[in-house]
Amino acid sequence: MTDKKEREDQTASSETKGSSRRQFMATAAVTSVGLVAACSQSADEPSAPTAANVGGGSDYDVIVIGGGMAGCAAARETSKAGLRTVLLEARNRLGGRTYYAPFGDKKVELGGNYIYWLQPHVWAEVDRYALPIGDSPAAVNPDRWIYLKDGKPVEADIPTFWPKVDQGLIDFCANSREVFPRPYDTFFTDNWKPYQELSIQDRIDQLGLEEDVELAVNAIWSIMSHAKCSDGGFLEMLRWWAALGSNSIDFNNAVSRYKLDNGTSSLINAMIDDGSAEVKLSTPVSRIEQSGDSVRVTTEDGQTLTAKRVIVSTPLNTWADIEYDPQISDVKLQVSQERHVGNGNKLHIMTKQDIGNVFLTADDSFGPLQYGYTYTTGPEGTHMLSYGLDGMFDVNNLETVSDMINLFMPEVEVTKTYGYQWALDPFSKGTWCTLRPHQFALVPELQRPEGNIRFATSDNATMWRGWIDGAIEIGTRTGQIYAQELA
Amino acid sequence: MPRNLPEVWQPGWATPGVRTAALLALALTLVGCGGDEPSAGSDATVSAEPAAPPAGPSLEEAGCDVERASKVVEQCKVCHSVEAGAANLTGPNLYGVVGRAAASKDGFAYSKVLRESGIVWDLETLDAFLASPLTYLPNNRMAFGGVTNADDRQAIVCLLNTLR
Numbered sequence: 076m077t078d079k080k081e082r083e084d085q086t087a088s089s090e091t092k093g094s095s096r097r098q099f100m101a102t103a104a105v106t107s108v109g110l111v112a113a114c115s116q117s118a119d120e121p122s123a124p125t126a127a128n129v130g131g132g133s134d135y136d137v138i139v140i141g142g143g144m145a146g147c148a149a150a151r152e153t154s155k156a157g158l159r160t161v162l163l164e165a166r167n168r169l170g171g172r173t174y175y176a177p178f179g180d181k182k183v184e185l186g187g188n189y190i191y192w193l194q195p196h197v198w199a200e201v202d203r204y205a206l207p208i209g210d211s212p213a214a215v216n217p218d219r220w221i222y223l224k225d226g227k228p229v230e231a232d233i234p235t236f237w238p239k240v241d242q243g244l245i246d247f248c249a250n251s252r253e254v255f256p257r258p259y260d261t262f263f264t265d266n267w268k269p270y271q272e273l274s275i276q277d278r279i280d281q282l283g284l285e286e287d288v289e290l291a292v293n294a295i296w297s298i299m300s301h302a303k304c305s306d307g308g309f310l311e312m313l314r315w316w317a318a319l320g321s322n323s324i325d326f327n328n329a330v331s332r333y334k335l336d337n338g339t340s341s342l343i344n345a346m347i348d349d350g351s352a353e354v355k356l357s358t359p360v361s362r363i364e365q366s367g368d369s370v371r372v373t374t375e376d377g378q379t380l381t382a383k384r385v386i387v388s389t390p391l392n393t394w395a396d397i398e399y400d401p402q403i404s405d406v407k408l409q410v411s412q413e414r415h416v417g418n419g420n421k422l423h424i425m426t427k428q429d430i431g432n433v434f435l436t437a438d439d440s441f442g443p444l445q446y447g448y449t450y451t452t453g454p455e456g457t458h459m460l461s462y463g464l465d466g467m468f469d470v471n472n473l474e475t476v477s478d479m480i481n482l483f484m485p486e487v488e489v490t491k492t493y494g495y496q497w498a499l500d501p502f503s504k505g506t507w508c509t510l511r512p513h514q515f516a517l518v519p520e521l522q523r524p525e526g527n528i529r530f531a532t533s534d535n536a537t538m539w540r541g542w543i544d545g546a547i548e549i550g551t552r553t554g555q556i557y558a559q560e561l562a
Numbered sequence: 563m564p565r566n567l568p569e570v571w572q573p574g575w576a577t578p579g580v581r582t583a584a585l586l587a588l589a590l591t592l593v594g595c596g597g598d599e600p601s602a603g604s605d606a607t608v609s610a611e612p613a614a615p616p617a618g619p620s621l622e623e624a625g626c627d628v629e630r631a632s633k634v635v636e637q638c639k640v641c642h643s644v645e646a647g648a649a650n651l652t653g654p655n656l657y658g659v660v661g662r663a664a665a666s667k668d669g670f671a672y673s674k675v676l677r678e679s680g681i682v683w684d685l686e687t688l689d690a691f692l693a694s695p696l697t698y699l700p701n702n703r704m705a706f707g708g709v710t711n712a713d714d715r716q717a718i719v720c721l722l723n724t725l726r
C-alpha cells in the first residue's frame with residue numbers, strides 16, 4: 076500500500092506541479108564500504124594460514140572469495156548453516172563496489188548505494204536488520220534542468236521538456252512486459268531473443284526522437300548503463316524497467332533516491348555479524364585448483380587453504396585475473412576478459428553557493444558527466460552527485476571539476492570534489508554491471524558451476540544484475556545451495 | 563606562483579624560486595640526507611615510528627600552504643589514516659611516511675610491484691608518485707589517478723613531511 080500511495084502522491088503532484096515527476100536516476104550500483112574496523116575481524120591482522128593442509132580433510136567447508144555484498148551474503152548463509160566458512164577479501168576493507176567513506180566532516184557513498192522497496196532481496200535485508208532508510212528527494216525534484224547541446228548549456232523548460240523525455244523512456248521500454256513477463260526469471264520465455272543483438276543506441280535510433288529529447292534520453296540510458304549507448308545491451312535496461320513495474324516513477328525513485336541511512340557498510344557489517352565466517356582482509360587470491368572433492372585456494376602471498384566448495388564473489392571483470400585448474404569455461408573467461416561495459420566516474424561535488432535543486436545532463440559524447448543532481452542543498456552550499464562515463468576524468472582536481480561544472484553553470488564556485496576511481500582499482504575494473512548485447516544470452520553459463528566452484532556476484536545475478544539487490548540475490552542463493560549440498 | 567618551501571625540507575635553501583628548479587634541487591638535497599628524518603636511508607625497511615613520537619612541526623612551521631594542504635588531505639583521508647598509531651584503512655596509515663621504505667607499514671598487504679620497488683618515500687619520490695601513481699609504478703593498487711595540480715601536490719607532500 077505504501078508504494079501505491081507514493082505513486083498516487085507523485086502522480087497527483089506531477090499533474091499540478093509538472094516537474095515533480097521527474098525524478099531521475101543516477102546510478103545504481105557500485106561501491107564499497109569502509110569501516111572495516113567495525114567488522115568482526117581486525118583490519119590489521121595479517122592473514123595467517125589457519126590449519127595445515129594435511130590429510131584428507133579440508134581446512135574449511137566453504138571459502139568465499141570477495142567481501143562485497145554478494146560475498147558477505149554468501150558467507151552469512153553458509154556460516155549460519157553451520158559450515159566452516161572463511162571469507163577472503165583482497166582489499167583492506169569489506170564492501171567491494173560499495174564504499175562508505177569519510178570525506179571532510181561527513182561520510183559519503185563512493186560507490187553503489189541506491190536501493191528500493193521493489194528490490195526484494197535487499198529490502199528483505201532492510202527489514203531483517205531494521206536498517207534505517209535515507210531519502211534524498213532533491214534528486215527527483217529539480218527546479219532547474221540544464222543540459223549540454225553542442226557544448227553549450229541549455230536551460231530546459233521542465234514542464235514541457237520532461238513529459239517528452241518521459242514519453243521517450245516509456246517508448247524505449249514499450250515492450251518490457253511482453254519481453255519479460257516474469258522479471259525475476261528473465262529467461263522464463265524466449266521473447267527476449269529477437270532483441271539480443273540490440274544495443275541501447277540501436278533502440279534509441281528506432282524511436283525517432285526530436286534532437287533535444289534524444290540528448291536527454293541518451294544521457295539517461297548512458298548513465299544507467301554507465302557506458303556509451305552503443306556499448307550496452309538494450310535488454311539490460313528493459314529488464315530494470317520491467318522489474319519496476321514498467322513505469323518511470325518507480326524507475327526514477329529506484330535509481331537516485333533511497334539508500335541506507337547509516338551507509339552501505341551498515342548492511343555489510345550486519346551480514347558479517349549475523350554469521351560467523353572468519354574474515355581475512357588484504358588477502359588477494361591468485362589460484363584455485365580442484366581435485367577430487369577438494370578445492371585448493373592459493374593466496375597471492377603463497378598461503379594455501381582448502382575447502383569442499385568455493386564461491387567466487389569477485390567482479391565479473393576480474394574473474395580472469397585468477398588462475399584456475401582446471402580452467403573455467405571459455406565463455407566465462409572470454410566474458411571476463413572482454414568485460415561488461417559499466418565503467419566511469421561518480422563524483423561528490425560541493426559548491427560555495429546554494430544552487431538549489433539542479434539536474435544536469437549531457438549525452439554520451441561528453442565523457443566527464445552524463446548525469447548530475449543536487450543531493451542536499453542549503454545556506455552552507457550544495458552537495459551534488461555526478462556520474463560520467465570517463466573513468467579517467469581527473470575527478471580529484473578542483474580546477475578540472477570546476478571547469479566541467481562551469482560548462483553547465485558558469486557562476487558556480489566548486490569548493491571540494493572527490494571521486495573514488497573504480498576504473499583504476501584492480502579489484503573492481505569498472506563500476507556496476509551492464510552486459511554487452513551478446514552477453515545477455517550467456518548469463519545462464521555465467522551462473523553455471525565449475526565443479527565445486529560457483530560464481531556469485533551482482534554481475535551474474537538474474538533480476539537486479541548490477542545492483543546491490545542482485546548481489547544479495549545471488550550471494551544468498553549460492554550460499555543456500557552449498558548449505559544444502561553439504562548438510 | 564612558487565610556494566614557500568618548508569624549511570625542514572631544505573635547510574639553508576629557502577629562497578623561493580622556479581618550482582621545477584626547486585623540486586630538482588630538493589631532490590638533490592635529499593639524496594643521502596638524513597636531516598631531521600628518522601630513517602631516510604634507502605635500506606630502511608620498517609616504519610620509523612618512535613615509541614613516543616615527538617610532535618612534528620605544524621603546517622605553519624613547516625612553511626606549507628596550509629589552506630591548500632588542508633583541503634587536499636581530505637582526499638587522502640578518504641582511504642588513509644594519518645594519525646600516529648591509527649589503523650590502516652583502505653590504504654596504509656601515512657604517519658611517518660616520509661623516510662619510510664615503500665610497502666613497509668606493518669599489517670598492510672601491498673602490491674607486489676610496490677613491495678619490490680625499492681622506493682624510499684622522500685619528498686621527490688612522493689611528488690613523482692602522487693602526480694600519477696599508476697604511471698610512476700604500473701600495477702600498484704592505489705586506485706587514484708593522481709594529484710595533477712603541482713601546487714596541490716607540493717602542499718600535500720609538505721603536509722606528509724610534518725607527520726612525524
